[in-house]
Amino acid sequence: MGLRCHFLVSFIFRVILVILFLLEEAKAQQHFYNVSRLRGRKQVSGCNLFQGRWVIDASYPLYDSSGCPFIDAEFDCQKYGRPDTQYLKYSWQPESCNLPRFNGVDFLRRWRGKKIMFVGDSLSLNMWESLSCMIHASVPNAKATSVKQDSLHSVTFEDYGVTLFVYRTPYLVDIVRESVGRVLKLNSIEAGKAWKGMDLLIFNSWHWWTHTGKSQPWDYVSDGSAMYKDMNRLDAFYRGMSTWARWVDLNVDTSKTKVFFQGISPTHYEGREWKQPKNNCNGQAEPLSGSTYPGGAPPAVAVVKKVLSTIKNPVYLLDITTLSQLRKDAHPSTYGGDGSGTDCSHWCLPGLPDTWNQLLYAALIM
Template sequence: MSDQLACGKFGRKDLSYQFWRWQPHQCDLPRFNATALLERLRNKRLVFVGDSLNRGQWVSMVCLIDTSIPDPSLKSMHYNGSLITFKAIKYNASIEFYWAPLLVESNSDDSVNHRLPDRIVRVQAIEKHARHWSDADVLVFNSYLWWRRSKMEVLWGSFESSDGIHKEVAMPRVYEMALRTWSDWLEVHINRAKTQLFFVSMSPTHQSAEEWGGAEDGNCYSETEPVMKEGYSGGDTGSEIMPLVKSVLDGLNRRGLNVQLLNITQLSEYRKEGHPSVYRKQWEPLTENQISNPSSYADCIHWCLPGVPDVWNELLYAYLVRE
């Protein structure tokens, strides 16, 4: 469990956020059955590719599966740079996470030292990452959080050479360029008869309490109940980002490559109480000003575990086990 997500470990006492479940209109989600999923994943690789939100979903999935394998000798965890692999040995099943927050190559590719304010992307380069998940049986992608800026520097060339071309490109154009590279790679390299593909929609943040009728300077800090207004959507939902994703996925589907959009946005919109807030490890010492104003350092982006990402995995499970 990452200390970024272990809210109970870091002092959170209200635990109701762990018990909410999602009931879609006009269908029933099957109850998550770890053994049934492991049978479906026997001799296969399930790989999550993306940023820390996707890593949180991977942690959730590993925890959901781990409980069904009580014998420590029948499971393992292996770290290899940007790739983390949980192995259910009895089933020869791998549940993996690969760090690629922008999908394409960037100067944020180090899995540990990557908090860079000046991000540079090579929007036409993806093979550095893709070779690690090219033979996966199930691929679950996400990429949104790291694109939340007005523009980004693009490099045509390599990071090792000084003769590359650098240019600042506005959002969402640079995001679209990266998605096109990603989709072109999928179209050429994915085995349509073998691999299931998913793209997780944007995970909303709750950084402005005004959006749900809270304090003008508030955020998710001290929130203990979901938003109860049906159809609620925050400021992120109108982003130009996700329509671009849908356009790219529709294009792939027309060309015979099915990528299922795992739509977690609306259900997560309601969950303003599901974030770590101040109940997580702080990577840097807090200042006196922060200590006196906890909302100033509340994490309203990631999600406590157990919690909201478990519901995302229930949706994924429904797709994976259906006939």
């Protein structure tokens, strides 16, 4: 009788454990968000953060541009005369979960004493300035120190010991001045020495790979011992990104450093992509509805995913391309303060990069 009773109690206990485990699993599936760990694996939870739609949200924007000391003129659309404000009032709604609202105080507490670096081109600058403004709005009276030197800018929130860096290097790989001229070296990342010792790295590259003529900052491309006057830019991007992938595997200790790739930020110069062939981003006042972009993904997206699938270390892709493609209304167009014509590449602040940082925050609190 005693043995039978013991068996029954043991069986009931195991059933209770299984039920509790299943309940926790269900709760986790509802609560957490899937930032893809791209090594040919499935997403880490049931909700895709990057599939959804834009909805009007009266609580937006997350900060006022006039109250943020970190915004460059090229992104400060309200200051430089943009007449409409509706573009400021959209939030991203994933299909099957809610995006947590950004909490700057929580962010600073989690990253107390840590160093965060954005590495890449002016889209990295766009995202870095956005995060600096979002945090500043949460702790407006906290002491913040800003430093600019050559390729490296930083903002330190002194009360928490958190420093946000941005390191400008549009190709990730090096450009070196040699006897023949300026050489884009697809196999070299000497600049990577400056990226070591960070607690969080967010990389980005693509836009400058398409530049030609006077805006192209190199004269030759080298790939190992081979030197080219030019080459297919998508192929060059793949080779350069593969060098970066090797750098991540050789130089990043993922027990100490988290690594993200910012994703390919789209442009809106060609209205035919959203079935308005005579238009560009200028004068666009609202996002595209729905969750798909008629023009499809830029070819660089496939290159990024191919490269990320080869990395041994975990690198998380902020897959912001499609949700950003829907925001044809969110560029500075003619309202950037640098007088550079119509800008359909970068993004107004406040604006779309705030959502990129919200997605980054969601990934980090998983």
